[in-house]
Amino acid sequence: MDKVSLNDNTLSDIVILANTPAFMFKRFRRDSSVQILASRLSTPELANCANNFSMRQNRSFLDKVYAYAYLAALSFKPASDVRNELRHYPNLPIEWSAELIKLILENAVSETYQIVLLTPQPSKFVGLHSQTSSTLSNVTYTTKPDIKVMIPINNHNERKVVHLD
């Protein structure tokens, strides 16, 4: 497993300042060290580390911060993988774990897409024919061929549109 150094001070500040799991989750996801964590470690590794840090005997405050970081990193992984992994850890002994897991699953990467075919209509553009003339004239432009877009379907409001060539 690659060693990833987390932004201890920034993440500790977020945990102290967090008044709700939603606020903490949003801020953790924005942190670059959490994003690097997500890119370097696999889903089982992240879930295992989150569990280990939360289960530590005489757990320190920093252990708790790390457990949250590994949990937040899971939200960058495919939703089905995360759901499968978290089945092994139904009761993480850490504050707000149930709410965080809900947020992770809502935000995890969707693997289900709705494919929409867009057929652009020929557009009419009304504009000045030339800069020196005040006469308006209709100018018709040709359009591109059909555009296929993939819209991820998940529980989250965020919509990521992926254009296909």
Add this chain to the structure above:
Amino acid sequence: MPRRDLTRPWEIQLELETAKGNHIENVQTSEPIPIGTINGFESRFRRLFPNIVERTQRATGKYNCHGMVFASRRTQIYEPQLLRQILSEDGYTKISENYILPGDIALYVSDSGQIDHSAVVVERPPAEAFAKIPKVFSKWGAWVEVIHLANECPWAQEVGTTIEYYRMV
């Protein structure tokens, strides 16, 4: 009687209801934060917000900002969507910023409509002020209660956040 989930013995949930008698999920925890961690946090945040006044002295996670405003400092209300239910079922009315009075409640609403933070107004903005920014006090996470201008806190600095004011009339 406080409720205790046997799978989570470190947490206690209080009987907390709206005026209409509907239960509000809440949690009381007492996990301490090491003094060294708190000291580091304080020095960083005092630099970021030099005008704040700490109203209480001891950092505690027993209650959060919403618990301070809506549950008398006894517990944390951690589900933001429950706050809309409280506003509706307890009979709060939205107030224009031109008519703010001490005792009104300030809610920090994100661009997605979620209530991220809450505070209590302690001083109305001067009548002649162009920007109607009152002085409020609020609980900053597991730290202390802080007196600050409504726009001088981490939640107000989130892009897209607006502040709404409410009063129980």
